[in-house]
Amino acid sequence: MxxxxxxxxxxxxxxxxxxxxxxxxxxxxxxxxxxxxxxxxxxxxxxxxxxxxxxxxxxxxxxxxxxxxxxxxxxxxxxxxxxxxxxxxxxxxxxxxxxxxxxxxxxxxxxxxxxxxxxxxxxxxxxxxxxxxxxxxxxxxxxxxxxxxxxxxxxxxxxxxxxxxxxxxxxxxxxxxxxxxxxxxxxxxxxxxxxxxxxxxxxxxxxxxxxxxxxxxxxxxxxxxxxxxxxxxxxxxxxxxxxxxxxxxxxxxxxxxxxxxxxxxxxxxxxxxxxxxxGTTTAPTVAEVEEDWWEHVGGIRAEIDDLAFVRGLGDGSLERDVFLGYLAQDALYLRDYARVLAEAARLAPTGDEQAFWAGAAQGAIAGELQLHESWLGPANRHDTRADAVTTAYLDHLLAAGARGDYRVLIAALLPCFWIYQDVGDRLHPLSHAEHPYRSWLDTYADPAFAASTRHAIDIVTRAAATADEKVRTAMRDAFRRSAVHERDFFDRGR
CATH class of the missing domain: 3.40.1190.20 (Ribokinase)
Structure with a gap:
């Protein structure tokens, strides 16, 4: 034997x-x-x-x-x-x-x-x-x-x-x-x-x-x-x-x-x-993690829906200068966000996850920044400094990357997929061919972005379901903190 x-x-x-x-x-x-x-x-x-x-x-x-x-x-x-x-x-x-x-x-x-x-x-x-x-x-x-x-x-x-x-x-x-x-x-x-x-x-x-x-x-x-x-x-x-x-x-x-x-x-x-x-706590299933986390930020999502910026973006009444200010901050955000995505790719334990986060980093630079350039113009990207809201969000993500815990890092990254896709999905039906912000809404309601978001949700919730309770709690907290930063990022033109 x-x-x-x-x-x-x-x-x-x-x-x-x-x-x-x-x-x-x-x-x-x-x-x-x-x-x-x-x-x-x-x-x-x-x-x-x-x-x-x-x-x-x-x-x-x-x-x-x-x-x-x-x-x-x-x-x-x-x-x-x-x-x-x-x-x-x-x-x-x-x-x-x-x-x-x-x-x-x-x-x-x-x-x-x-x-x-x-x-x-x-x-x-x-x-x-x-x-x-x-x-x-x-x-x-x-x-x-x-x-x-x-x-x-x-x-x-x-x-x-x-x-x-x-x-x-x-x-x-x-x-x-x-x-x-x-x-x-x-x-x-x-x-x-x-x-x-x-x-x-x-x-x-x-x-x-x-x-x-x-x-x-x-x-x-x-x-x-x-x-x-x-x-x-x-x-x-x-x-x-x-x-x-x-x-x-x-x-x-x-x-x-x-x-x-x-x-x-x-x-x-x-x-x-x-x-x-x-411990004696029963590990949740992947589906239970997804439901729990989404409900956990339900109040934050409701606050996002009530923001004047989001309502104006949906019905097209948002002032152009406010929208351009938002895009300028988003362009600054995307540069460091892409670096954090690349760090997630470096830490990823599987080839599939490494490829996904690396692809998301490339997409943030090549795809989304091109959209921003079409609105702001190439010269305008360097004329603006990051405000306190943008800086706080990036500090949160960069700190998560610096700590080197892959699972907590990807939980912090998830709201930038999930909440954006959710907002875009719900605002896009309100738009029309002459809607002033149709190109932005098209991007975030795009089926390819929805598929990418689904992939991100699957990766993160699977990691949370297989983590111990301490790590899972840290992941959930990082996810919620990013959701709060997302809300603040949308709160423009007050």
């Missing part, structure tokens, strides 16, 4: 008992599988009345029903890995062994649940030999030190070297990998080790660790074995799976107390790392 990389989410089956408090058993297994990148399934071997203080009673359903559960899963779902936990009785162990012989799952991890964290014995004494026989069907067993001693038929190891030697004897006797765990040892060190036979020799890979000062250790064995099963199904690498699972479990243990669950040995926080790094 070495080096294998799954092309899909691994489907991992937990065969174990329950824990109504959710910290151990199949409830912990399902959380662990999901936290480590798998799709969890569960077959119940026993119903356990327990909490963080201990086990009260165990009910084992009929074995025939256990077999029905197992067959129901394997008849329908291709299983990538199996994690086996609490089995409880000889008949249950034999039923699971028979099913493994029929189905032959590619990865089997056995957590030989015999002793709970609370010290309760969870396996009937006459089932111990049956469990040893089951080990020959597993790829890995993950006992704690008391369980390792039972499997070896020896006293509990009190030193790490003794534990490794004991794990080596179990591995050699049963032909199985053993993940020896040092959590029951005294001291601050808490090592684990993968012990296996390799070409007649014993191979030991140690994973160092430090003891975490906490009582939140309920279900750690269940969680670790499920994590390893999942990560092996993902990568096919036992050492890597064990190392990564140990790091994940340590992180989960460190955050367990924050859950505030129970008054005994509390559970670990299986998703603490995911919650911290990814």
């Amino acid at each position: 070495s080096g294998r990389t799954a092309s899909r989410v691994p489907r991992v089956l937990s065969i174990a008992g329950t824990d109504p408090t959710g910290g151990a058993g199949i409830q912990a297994d399902l959380k662990s599988i999901a936290a480590n990148g798998g799709y969890g399934m569960a077959v119940v071997t026993a119903l356990v009345a327990q909490n963080t203080r201990g086990v009260r009673s165990v009910h084992v359903p009929p074995v025939a029903f256990l077999v029905e559960q197992l067959d129901a899963v394997s008849d329908d779902v291709e299983i990538d890995a199996v994690k086996i936990g609490m089995l409880g009785t000889v008949d249950v162990i034999r039923a699971v062994a028979s099913w493994l012989d029929r189905v032959r799952p590619p990865v089997v991890v056995l957590d030989p649940v015999m002793v709970a964290t609370s010290g309760d014995r969870l396996l009937e004494a006459d089932a111990e030999e049956a469990l040893r026989d089951l080990m020959s069907r597993a790829d890995l067993v993950t006992p704690n030190l008391p369980e390792l001693a039972i499997l070896a038929g020896e006293p509990v190891a009190e030193a790490w070297d003794d534990a490794l030697a004991q794990a080596g004897r179990v591995a050699g006797r049963h032909g199985v990998r053993v993940l020896a765990k040092g959590g029951h040892l005294a001291g601050e060190r808490m090592p684990d080790a993968l012990v296996e036979q390799a070409g007649g020799d014993l191979a030991v890979t140690e994973f160092p660790g430090e003891r975490i000062a906490t009582t939140n250790t309920h279900g750690t064995g269940c969680s670790l074995s499920s994590a390893v099963a999942t990560r092996v199904a993902l990568t096919g690498e036992w050492e890597r799976a064990a190392a990564e699972s140990k790091r994940w479990l340590a992180e989960s243990i460190r955050h367990g107390a924050s859950l505030g669950v129970g008054s005994g040995h509390g559970p670990v926080s299986h998703f603490a790392g995911l919650w911290t790094r990814g």
Whole structure:
């Protein structure tokens, strides 16, 4: 299996008992599988009345029903890995062994649940030999030190070297990998080790660790074995799976107390790392981003519609000098705007996006400035200085480019496409052949500009939908700030 990389989410089956408090058993297994990148399934071997203080009673359903559960899963779902936990009785162990012989799952991890964290014995004494026989069907067993001693038929190891030697004897006797765990040892060190036979020799890979000062250790064995099963199904690498699972479990243990669950040995926080790094906010779809952003500037768009400049531009009553003043400022704006578009092209992560922004930069110079020249004349382009409104807008865009965050930059650029195209679309039907500003309205209501705007919207909203919440919020803020600048830019001739 070495080096294998799954092309899909691994489907991992937990065969174990329950824990109504959710910290151990199949409830912990399902959380662990999901936290480590798998799709969890569960077959119940026993119903356990327990909490963080201990086990009260165990009910084992009929074995025939256990077999029905197992067959129901394997008849329908291709299983990538199996994690086996609490089995409880000889008949249950034999039923699971028979099913493994029929189905032959590619990865089997056995957590030989015999002793709970609370010290309760969870396996009937006459089932111990049956469990040893089951080990020959597993790829890995993950006992704690008391369980390792039972499997070896020896006293509990009190030193790490003794534990490794004991794990080596179990591995050699049963032909199985053993993940020896040092959590029951005294001291601050808490090592684990993968012990296996390799070409007649014993191979030991140690994973160092430090003891975490906490009582939140309920279900750690269940969680670790499920994590390893999942990560092996993902990568096919036992050492890597064990190392990564140990790091994940340590992180989960460190955050367990924050859950505030129970008054005994509390559970670990299986998703603490995911919650911290990814949050719990559901990412919006591209369509949801588009709708939200457009509504977010709805008030600004309404203010633009109410501007005397826009109303006069639509009905043709706008004074020519006011319009020419607007065009003069727009010509100054377009020079630096084209530079910012070129910076977006430089930062773009894909060829399509690079080509789009570069084309928009070229269009801003070659196309739109030509339109401005036709109104202002070529000499007039250099006679005007940028006013405060133009300067503020350009400062906003240039600052976004200087910060180097492509996603925030393109969000800041978007209103110059979207709002202009929206205004042009709505004003153009008001114009006619003799309308004094028809050529300007033709440009911004042009189907080619509409297609370019659509492309810009798609690029930006897709980037926002795939960004984390912090970046998406920064993009939305930059978009709104540019929309405000657009409004101010239209507010001429006051």
